[in-house]
Amino acid sequence: MENYAVEMIDITKAFPGVLANDRVRLAVRQGEVHAVLGENGAGKSTLMSVLYGLYEADSGSIRIRGHDARIRNPNDAAELGIGMVFQHFKLVRDYTVTENIILGSEPRTRFGHVDLAGAERRVAGLSATYGLAVDPRSRIEDLGVGAQQRVEILKTLYREADILILDEPTAVLTPQEVDELMAVIARLKSEGKTVILITHKLREIKAAADRCTVLRRGKTVGTVDVAAAREEDLAEMMVGRAVNFKVDKEPANPGRPVLEIEGLTVRGSRGNDAVRGLSLTVSAGEIVGLAGVDGNGQSELVRALAGLDKPTAGTIRLNGRDITHASVRERIEQGMAHVPEDRHRHGLVLGMRLDENLALKTFHKAPFSNRCGALDFKAIAANADRLIAQFDVRAGKGPATKTEDMSGGNQQKAIIARELDLSPDLLVVAQPTRGLDVGAIEYIHERIVAERDKGRAVLLVSFELDEVMALCDRIAAISRGSIVGEVAAADADERFVGAMMAGVQPEEYRTTSGKRTARG
Amino acid sequence: MARIDRAARGPDSAVRSRSLDAFHFLDIFAASDARMSVLVVLLGFLAGTLIILAVGRNPGGMFAALLQAMTGWDLTRGVWNIRYVGEWLAISTPLILTGLSMGFAARAGLFNIGAEGQYIVGLTIAQFAALYLPQIPVVQVVLAVALAAAGAAVWGGIVGWLKARFNASEVVATIMLNYIAFFLSRWVTMAIPGANTYKTPNLPQSAQLDAGFLQRLTNGSNLNYGFFIAIASVIAFWWIMEHTRTGFALRATGMNRDAALASGIKAERSAVTSMAIAGAFAGLAGAIVALGSFGYGRVLSGFDNYGFNGIAVALVGNSTGFGVGIAGLLFGLLASAQPLMQSRGIPKEITLIISGLVVVFVSLRAGFRMLLAWRRRAALAVMATKAESETVQGEIDA
Ligand SMILES: Nc1ncnc2c1ncn2[C@@H]1O[C@H](COP(=O)(O)OP(=O)(O)OP(=O)(O)O)[C@@H](O)[C@H]1O
Ligand SMILES: [Mg+2]
Numbered sequence: 067m068e069n070y071a072v073e074m075i076d077i078t079k080a081f082p083g084v085l086a087n088d089r090v091r092l093a094v095r096q097g098e099v100h101a102v103l104g105e106n107g108a109g110k111s112t113l114m115s116v117l118y119g120l121y122e123a124d125s126g127s128i129r130i131r132g133h134d135a136r137i138r139n140p141n142d143a144a145e146l147g148i149g150m151v152f153q154h155f156k157l158v159r160d161y162t163v164t165e166n167i168i169l170g171s172e173p174r175t176r177f178g179h180v181d182l183a184g185a186e187r188r189v190a191g192l193s194a195t196y197g198l199a200v201d202p203r204s205r206i207e208d209l210g211v212g213a214q215q216r217v218e219i220l221k222t223l224y225r226e227a228d229i230l231i232l233d234e235p236t237a238v239l240t241p242q243e244v245d246e247l248m249a250v251i252a253r254l255k256s257e258g259k260t261v262i263l264i265t266h267k268l269r270e271i272k273a274a275a276d277r278c279t280v281l282r283r284g285k286t287v288g289t290v291d292v293a294a295a296r297e298e299d300l301a302e303m304m305v306g307r308a309v310n311f312k313v314d315k316e317p318a319n320p321g322r323p324v325l326e327i328e329g330l331t332v333r334g335s336r337g338n339d340a341v342r343g344l345s346l347t348v349s350a351g352e353i354v355g356l357a358g359v360d361g362n363g364q365s366e367l368v369r370a371l372a373g374l375d376k377p378t379a380g381t382i383r384l385n386g387r388d389i390t391h392a393s394v395r396e397r398i399e400q401g402m403a404h405v406p407e408d409r410h411r412h413g414l415v416l417g418m419r420l421d422e423n424l425a426l427k428t429f430h431k432a433p434f435s436n437r438c439g440a441l442d443f444k445a446i447a448a449n450a451d452r453l454i455a456q457f458d459v460r461a462g463k464g465p466a467t468k469t470e471d472m473s474g475g476n477q478q479k480a481i482i483a484r485e486l487d488l489s490p491d492l493l494v495v496a497q498p499t500r501g502l503d504v505g506a507i508e509y510i511h512e513r514i515v516a517e518r519d520k521g522r523a524v525l526l527v528s529f530e531l532d533e534v535m536a537l538c539d540r541i542a543a544i545s546r547g548s549i550v551g552e553v554a555a556a557d558a559d560e561r562f563v564g565a566m567m568a569g570v571q572p573e574e575y576r577t578t579s580g581k582r583t584a585r586g
Numbered sequence: 587m588a589r590i591d592r593a594a595r596g597p598d599s600a601v602r603s604r605s606l607d608a609f610h611f612l613d614i615f616a617a618s619d620a621r622m623s624v625l626v627v628l629l630g631f632l633a634g635t636l637i638i639l640a641v642g643r644n645p646g647g648m649f650a651a652l653l654q655a656m657t658g659w660d661l662t663r664g665v666w667n668i669r670y671v672g673e674w675l676a677i678s679t680p681l682i683l684t685g686l687s688m689g690f691a692a693r694a695g696l697f698n699i700g701a702e703g704q705y706i707v708g709l710t711i712a713q714f715a716a717l718y719l720p721q722i723p724v725v726q727v728v729l730a731v732a733l734a735a736a737g738a739a740v741w742g743g744i745v746g747w748l749k750a751r752f753n754a755s756e757v758v759a760t761i762m763l764n765y766i767a768f769f770l771s772r773w774v775t776m777a778i779p780g781a782n783t784y785k786t787p788n789l790p791q792s793a794q795l796d797a798g799f800l801q802r803l804t805n806g807s808n809l810n811y812g813f814f815i816a817i818a819s820v821i822a823f824w825w826i827m828e829h830t831r832t833g834f835a836l837r838a839t840g841m842n843r844d845a846a847l848a849s850g851i852k853a854e855r856s857a858v859t860s861m862a863i864a865g866a867f868a869g870l871a872g873a874i875v876a877l878g879s880f881g882y883g884r885v886l887s888g889f890d891n892y893g894f895n896g897i898a899v900a901l902v903g904n905s906t907g908f909g910v911g912i913a914g915l916l917f918g919l920l921a922s923a924q925p926l927m928q929s930r931g932i933p934k935e936i937t938l939i940i941s942g943l944v945v946v947f948v949s950l951r952a953g954f955r956m957l958l959a960w961r962r963r964a965a966l967a968v969m970a971t972k973a974e975s976e977t978v979q980g981e982i983d984a
Pocket of ligand 1: 082085104105106107108109111112113460461471472475476501
């Protein structure tokens with residue numbers, strides 16, 4: 067008999083309108099890294115929530131280390147040594163790392179002085195053991211996303227979890243941070259921990275996981291040994307058809323300039339100039355990729371383009387018209403669409419229905435509003451039905467689904483559907499495929515290329531060098547708030563773009579190339 | 587990114603220590619707002635019953651009083667007088683309207699403590715209109731009500747404008763404007779020729795909301811056309827909020843201001859619009875009290891408190907049009923049952939206790955989260971003790 071850490075047997079969980087898990091089986095061996103793969107809305111997060119006690123399954127059973135377990139709430143899970151790291155961290159911002167980690171463990175009342183130093187020592191110990199570099203005394207608000215995630219992992223380890231669930235941990239990380247996390251996972255494994263890893267990135271599964279269970283539409287498709295499976299096989303198992311990883315596109319045919327940015331300066335949240343005198347032009351019929359390491363002014367640039375931040379200097383022109391100080395709605399009316407980086411903050415009103423969110427930018431106009439300002443709900447729902455079908459957005463109750471009840475990837479698809487449907491002259495997209503499954507990414511890429519072929523201008527901001535390289539016609543590297551260099555995608559290789567992202571001028575790279583190691 | 591998967595919104599182990607499991611059942615009825623309200627009201631009455639038992643009285647008296655206030659049936663004497671029903675509806679009318687005021691702003695994400703001030707502005711303008719406008723039947727009263735609503739809308743709108751223009755807190759602004767409205771009202775009303783320190787000359791009949799047929803129908807109660815204004819307002823609230831693009835923009839702003847802004851909705855304009863409409867509702871309440879209850883204009887000697895009670899009504903009514911309508915009727919029922927309880931030997935304070943408890947229970951849903959946050963902090967101190975004892979263990983492990 068094999069030694070299983072977790073066995074989930076015939077787990078079924080229904081939500082109104084959807085069977086999120088339909089007799090799902092998952093068996094995780096002791097000490098392995100087990101990936102869970104599946105399309106957006108396949109039921110991965112639901113399954114993990116059942117394991118962690120957030121939802122109770124309608125039927126099915128769970129065995130932990132060979133013993134039947136009833137997990138009714140996260141406390142039960144914690145007692146069984148199960149820890150979970152959510153995509154959205156739950157840390158108290160003005161507490162230190164250590165305070166956050168010890169917060170909320172079972173209080174055993176024995177009175178004594180507050181010995182944070184002892185806890186700090188233990189946190190430091192754990193952090194050294196697992197290569198989770200954080201200073202136990204820093205405040206959460208001063209930490210980046212990657213470090214916050216390490217704190218979450220430390221928190222589970224502090225509680226002596228030996229089965230760790232990581233739900234899409236890499237979706238929020240920059241490529242370097244992903245590498246670091248992969249190293250941490252390897253460390254966890256070598257220390258005997260069992261890790262369940264949810265990710266849409268096949269490369270990460272190949273790099274980190276021993277076995278992989280694939281879900282499709284709430285059902286288990288099967289479990290495979292990762293070493294024996296190619297990325298293509300995994301993708302096909304998951305979506306049920308062959309997936310095209312290459313973006314098929316003809317060479318670009320750039321026309322007149324659509325977006326012209328000149329000398330733009332935008333103040334960042336810390337009062338410094340996050341964007342400094344940046345100039346960039348995007349023409350009709352081309353996709354320009356903005357490549358750069360996170361925190362080099364991309365977010366501020368996009369926010370200024372969208373009209374959410376006021377630039378302190380410079381101009382933005384759209385179709386030749388100065389829109390530097392135009393309102394958000396004027397920008398939309400003049401043909402700008404924007405897929406924001408932070409989908410929950412800027413992209414969706416989570417408490418509203420899917421059809422309302424799909425009309426969030428157009429509800430005030432015909433056909434959604436009549437002249438007297440009354441809404442036409444039939445038109446709003448019909449619009450949603452059309453986009454749901456076109457973009458394969460999966461939502462339990464169709465147009466009436468509250469967006470907060472939708473899976474993360476489907477929320478993202480909804481935003482992209484809304485923005486692409488504006489058929490804008492200029493499409494500004496930030497991290498468009500974060501959290502999307504490979505099938506959805508393929509479709510979104512096709513649609514972006516189709517927009518380009520219709521003569522639209524596209525500005526793509528992505529931390530994924532792969533995505534930038536595959537999709538863009540021209541690549542502009544941003545570093546410390548300015549454009550360091552631009553190259554045609556055809557002439558660029560990863561090392562070259564990586565070097566530019568690090569701030570090296572293209573000419574400089576060409577003369578020194580070979581001697582220099584490009585590192586993003 | 588701030589991506590919250592389904593799972594991420596559930597409670598996590600860090601927050602839930604064993605002692606908090608007692609709160610788990612709260613989650614169940616916190617799930618639906620309407621269910622929560624019904625349960626909360628039942629709990630309030632249950633608590634009221636227990637308190638009456640505790641002070642050694644018969645809770646039957648309370649229910650008999652409530653029944654009489656609602657239907658006019660007097661069980662003890664076996665007589666029926668429909669006047670009680672009229673009084674109940676009349677008392678509920680301003681409560682419904684101030685509840686709508688509070689609720690409307692709340693839906694747009696604003697906390698309108700200013701319904702009291704807007705109510706006073708409406709009341710004062712209505713009184714002036716009654717005394718100074720030409721005394722044409724129907725026309726005068728309609729004008730008076732409309733002017734009251736418009737004036738209160740401006741009063742509320744100012745707050746929205748301050749918020750939009752200077753990002754001034756609407757809470758502070760409304761509280762200040764409440765006092766300004768109060769003293770301004772006293773000052774201008776006392777300046778009316780013939781007014782003394784508590785009342786003006788009598789208002790003309792053409793400016794009164796009295797409806798003869800309603801009085802006949804309800805055996806001479808105070809019920810007047812104001813009740814129809816309240817019903818129309820409930821419908822208007824629902825229609826504006828759910829069926830117009832203005833309401834769409836307000837709801838979006840209230841639920842996620844950043845996303846609303848990013849979608850081209852002008853949150854500043856939403857603030858002004860919602861506060862103006864909220865003000866209009868409160869102003870209607872003022873006009874109805876001014877033109878329906880007394881035959882004369884009043885120099886206010888204190889707050890009437892309808893505005894403040896509106897906060898409770900909106901809370902229990904979940905800030906939806908019909909919810910507020912029903913909640914207003916409930917609070918009106920408690921108010922109109924008060925004297926009837928007293929006559930049955932039930933302390934009248936019981937109704938205050940019940941409405942207070944209902945509000946406390948409703949607030950518990952929000953308070954529940956605050957409680958959790960507070961527990962976290964409290965737990966930290968205790969936790970450190972534990973951490974200390976575990977450090978030793980941890981160091982052995984490591
Ligand atoms: N609380 C809920 N209420 C209603 N439906 C829900 C709820 N949680 C999840 N669902 C639905 O269950 C299905 C599975 O969702 P789940 O979040 O498990 O997907 P997922 O595999 O994690 O997807 P993704 O890759 O997009 O994160 C989806 O159709 C989703 O809409
Ligand atoms: Mg998920």
